[in-house]
Amino acid sequence: MKPARIGADLRVVVRSYTRNPVALFFSLIFPIILIGLFGLIFSTIGSTSTTLIVLNEDHDSPYSQEFLSALDNTTLVSVQPVNVTPSDFGTWLGQNGYSAGMIIPDGFEANATNNSTTNLTLFVNPEDATAEGEVVSAVQGVAASFNLEAKCGHATDCAPVIALAPLHNVGRPIYTYIDYLIPGLIGFSILTSPMFSLVEISSSYRKQGIFRQLSLTPLTRGEWLTARVVWYILLTFVAALIVIGTGVYAFGAHVTLTLGMVPFLVVGPFFFVSLGMLCGTVSKTPEAAALIGNIVTFPMMFLSGTFFQVSSFPPDLAAVAHAMPLYYVIDGMNQVMLFQNPGRALSDLLIVLAASIVVFALAVRLFQWREER
Amino acid sequence: MAAAIEVQGLVKRYAEVVAVAGVDFDVPAGTVFAFLGPNGAGKTTTVEILEGLRRRTEGSVAVLGLDPWTEGEKLHRRIGVIPQEFGFFDKITPKEAVEYYRTLFGSAVDPAELLARVELLDKADARFDTLSGGQKQKLGLALSLTNDPEVCFLDEPTTGLDPHARRAIWSVIRSLRGDGRTVFLTTHYLDEAQQLADRVAIIHGGRIIASGTPGEIIRANGRPARLRVAAPPELAGFLRKELGIEARFEDGHVEVDLGDKRDALRVLSAIERSGITWDSFTTQDDTLEDVFVRMVGRMDDGALKSEVPP
Numbered sequence: 001m002k003p004a005r006i007g008a009d010l011r012v013v014v015r016s017y018t019r020n021p022v023a024l025f026f027s028l029i030f031p032i033i034l035i036g037l038f039g040l041i042f043s044t045i046g047s048t049s050t051t052l053i054v055l056n057e058d059h060d061s062p063y064s065q066e067f068l069s070a071l072d073n074t075t076l077v078s079v080q081p082v083n084v085t086p087s088d089f090g091t092w093l094g095q096n097g098y099s100a101g102m103i104i105p106d107g108f109e110a111n112a113t114n115n116s117t118t119n120l121t122l123f124v125n126p127e128d129a130t131a132e133g134e135v136v137s138a139v140q141g142v143a144a145s146f147n148l149e150a151k152c153g154h155a156t157d158c159a160p161v162i163a164l165a166p167l168h169n170v171g172r173p174i175y176t177y178i179d180y181l182i183p184g185l186i187g188f189s190i191l192t193s194p195m196f197s198l199v200e201i202s203s204s205y206r207k208q209g210i211f212r213q214l215s216l217t218p219l220t221r222g223e224w225l226t227a228r229v230v231w232y233i234l235l236t237f238v239a240a241l242i243v244i245g246t247g248v249y250a251f252g253a254h255v256t257l258t259l260g261m262v263p264f265l266v267v268g269p270f271f272f273v274s275l276g277m278l279c280g281t282v283s284k285t286p287e288a289a290a291l292i293g294n295i296v297t298f299p300m301m302f303l304s305g306t307f308f309q310v311s312s313f314p315p316d317l318a319a320v321a322h323a324m325p326l327y328y329v330i331d332g333m334n335q336v337m338l339f340q341n342p343g344r345a346l347s348d349l350l351i352v353l354a355a356s357i358v359v360f361a362l363a364v365r366l367f368q369w370r371e372e373r
Numbered sequence: 374m375a376a377a378i379e380v381q382g383l384v385k386r387y388a389e390v391v392a393v394a395g396v397d398f399d400v401p402a403g404t405v406f407a408f409l410g411p412n413g414a415g416k417t418t419t420v421e422i423l424e425g426l427r428r429r430t431e432g433s434v435a436v437l438g439l440d441p442w443t444e445g446e447k448l449h450r451r452i453g454v455i456p457q458e459f460g461f462f463d464k465i466t467p468k469e470a471v472e473y474y475r476t477l478f479g480s481a482v483d484p485a486e487l488l489a490r491v492e493l494l495d496k497a498d499a500r501f502d503t504l505s506g507g508q509k510q511k512l513g514l515a516l517s518l519t520n521d522p523e524v525c526f527l528d529e530p531t532t533g534l535d536p537h538a539r540r541a542i543w544s545v546i547r548s549l550r551g552d553g554r555t556v557f558l559t560t561h562y563l564d565e566a567q568q569l570a571d572r573v574a575i576i577h578g579g580r581i582i583a584s585g586t587p588g589e590i591i592r593a594n595g596r597p598a599r600l601r602v603a604a605p606p607e608l609a610g611f612l613r614k615e616l617g618i619e620a621r622f623e624d625g626h627v628e629v630d631l632g633d634k635r636d637a638l639r640v641l642s643a644i645e646r647s648g649i650t651w652d653s654f655t656t657q658d659d660t661l662e663d664v665f666v667r668m669v670g671r672m673d674d675g676a677l678k679s680e681v682p683p
């Protein structure tokens with residue numbers, strides 16, 4: 001490997017690329033269009049009803065059940081009881097991506113019977129004002145009607161049986177669809193830019209005799225592939241900045257910009273440049289190459305957590321997703337950009353790295369400048 | 374002079390086709406050698422074996438003393454190649470292409486000088502996909518020279534080009550010989566072989582059917598010189614009777630083979646004696662083209678398979 005030759009080849013790649021508006025469009029503009037499109041579609045769908053996670057410490061008493069079903073009937077919130085006993089409910093909500101929660105304390109039913117007040121604790125996400133408004137008004141409304149009913153059988157001046165404690169915040173900013181979309185779309189661009197282009201050039205360069213031409217120079221196949229890897233890493237960094245910028249400024253996404261992203265922005269393109277080359281190499285004609293490339297690319301494009309969270313998939317589909325290398329790239333980026341979970345990010349990274357080394361070695365081995373004919 | 378290229382018993386078989394069926398030749402260093410043959414004769418197969426791009430089935434091949442297939446890396450630093458159809462990156466300009474090759478080979482060539490040499494300096498900054506066929510071929514020529522090669526391989530360098538571009542490429546090929554380089558050229562144009570080559574081998578059906586200098590090939594394979602007279606057919610009969618020689622009538626001309634220059638005078642005086650009106654006369658020698666067409670035609674008829682020693 002000689003850096004001067006890689007540098008010379010890289011200049012050719014950059015020039016070929018920047019002089020080709022179609023390639024630039026798909027690598028840099030297309031992700032912006034996608035984030036805009038999906039951001040708009042899903043931000044409206046997402047705001048129909050807010051999930052209210054309920055920790056019922058009153059042991060599912062009939063009175064508390066009655067209260068919860070009344071709450072659910074408002075359709076403003078959808079009540080989802082949980083059976084956990086986290087030390088800090090607010091943090092737990094945040095970590096699991098929920099934007100609203102409520103604790104019904106022990107003695108809720110007993111207090112109501114005794115005509116004494118119970119304070120319900122609500123957890124809301126101050127950044128999600130719509131959800132906050134819906135949750136507070138639903139709880140207040142239902143509590144008022146329960147209070148009214150309680151007073152009917154008793155003295156008119158007695159205290160309400162249900163009151164709201166001061167609001168608590170959920171532990172961390174919760175993640176909305178747009179937040180997940182950012183690592184997903186960076187992954188999308190890590191997948192598509194090198195795949196489509198390398199599948200195409202690996203067969204068309206062969207047809208045009210460019211590889212044969214290069215085989216007559218001291219440039220090696222490893223150097224050639226390395227120059228492409230370097231270029232797609234650079235392109236990925238630019239695409240990532242564009243996607244993050246659009247997400248944050250246009251849709252108020254909150255992601256953490258950390259150095260932990262960098263390994264994924266490097267290893268991801270490394271993997272897909274090698275895979276694209278491999279697909280182009282094993283096929284005899286440009287048409288076959290395009291077909292194989294699409295068969296490999298399209299399922300990964302939708303099933304790896306690009307546009308839809310894999311955690312929301314049915315189990316069978318999730319199993320398919322887990323077989324896709326792109327899943328680990330995107331999951332790893334989710335772990336560092338959203339969940340601050342470096343341990344899982346590292347295991348994701350190692351999986352992608354191992355797969356990359358195998359595919360790169362295979363691509364360099366199978367890809368021949370000259371055909372053994 | 375030492376041979377730059379030595380080939381013995383070269384055979385190349387594809388699945389069913391025998392593309393090269395046992396050829397032998399040497400190219401002395403510093404000379405221009407032309408491989409002349411119709412389409413499908415086995416020219417590209419042979420030249421790509423010499424360049425190390427294809428693997429031979431049998432035989433021995435040495436270029437600059439190296440085996441092209443196993444010692445390609447060493448060889449490629451010392452040879453220049455223009456493939457039959459030169460393809461390159463669409464969006465790259467000739468100047469950038471030469472700079473690219475210069476870095477790859479670690480050579481010190483001046484791009485402007487090199488492009489001027491192949492008459493492409495005016496297109497130095499035009500993208501490859503906007504160049505004409507001749508201009509692309511000139512870029513191929515320029516790139517093949519970036520490493521100052523000892524041997525240049527050109528596979529049909531002027532096929533499909535206009536006469537002006539052909540002449541430009543011919544003049545570069547002549548200058549390569551002037552530099553002392555060895556040139557191996559394939560072509561199906563006879564005039565190209567005749568104009569440029571020190572020695573020619575005619576290849577047909579994977580075999581060399583004649584080789585030597587153009588003059589040697591014509592002498593060994595050509596017909597005798599002929600006298601052609603624009604005259605009616607009666608003249609042919611008259612000459613046959615009068616001189617006892619073979620005289621043919623063909624599209625308005627009477628044609629007589631001349632064993633010797635002095636025969637021409639005998640025939641002309643006989644014509645004068647005949648009293649038959651005639652118009653004009655020419656004498657004709659076989660060109661390489663006549664030889665080529667006849668030999669290739671003869672091979673196709675499945676007749677005589679002569680191999681003429683150089």
Ligand SMILES: Nc1ncnc2c1ncn2[C@@H]1O[C@H](COP(=O)(O)OP(=O)(O)O)[C@@H](O)[C@H]1O
Pocket residue numbers: 373387388390391392410411412413414415416417418419
């Ligand atoms: N890669 C190949 N596979 C099979 N047959 C081939 C291949 N390349 C050339 N041939 C055949 O070998 C013969 C010689 O071809 P080629 O060397 O290209 O001839 P030329 O360059 O003189 O036109 C032809 O019959 C051609 O069809």
Ligand SMILES: [Mg+2]
Pocket residue numbers: 416417418457528529
């Ligand atoms: Mg050919």
